Amino acid sequence: MIKKSLTPNVYIFIIILATLSNVSFIPEIKLYLAQKQHETIEWSQYSSVVDIFDLSIKINHIVTAHVIIALLLLILMMVQFIFIPLIKKHNINWNLHRYMGRGIICIVLPMFLVTSMISSYYVLKTPFNSALFLTYDVGLLFTLFKAFWCIRHKEYKSHVDAVFAAYVILCTPAMYRFVLFFLSLTA
Secondary structure (H helix, E strand, C coil), X not given: CCCCCCCHHXXXXXXXHHHHHHHHHHHHHHHHHHHCCCCCCCCECCCCEEEECCEEEEHHHHHHHHHHHHHHHHHXXXXXXXXXXXXXXXXXXXXXXXXXXXXXXXXXXXXXXXXXXXXXXXCECCHHHHHHHHHHHHHHHHHHHHHHHHHHCCCHHHHHHHHHHHHHHHHHHHHHHHHHHHHHHHC
16 A cells, blocks of 8 residues: 655645744743743743753753754754755755754754753642653654654655654744633633
8 A cells, every 4th residue: 555645735734834834922022021030920830940850951942942943843854845956956965854854853952852851850849741842852752753654664755754843843932822812812
């Protein structure tokens, strides 16, 4: 049985929608740049200091590192999506795509997951939000390693689908905020 992939237009639409959902972080970025502090919300504890392996770290620094690494991961994955059509169209060597993919898997993803899991565990007060955001981490890890496994076994369509799913999972917390924003307008 041949696995049918989504059409390129559907991919592009969902990628643009997922990327635009990150607009929901703009008010927090403006606040951070103006006051050098993240948004203080009742379900978080940004002002705390935590001890991790005998290191005292401000939660604010962990969240800032997480945001920077998440943006880097988002940009690297977006560049990958942009390069694929160019590589196919101009018959360019795939080495840049491969090196970026390896950099994502070996360097950026572990840093992202560490800061994300620490943030999920220490920053969020409610068990539901902690579990939800930890689930995103596990989903992202699974889909990116599935993408790596698929490319190693020359399953190109499955590779694209897995990377696409990873990108959507990466943008899901932003989409979650976007939906909560619109729900708050109706209340």
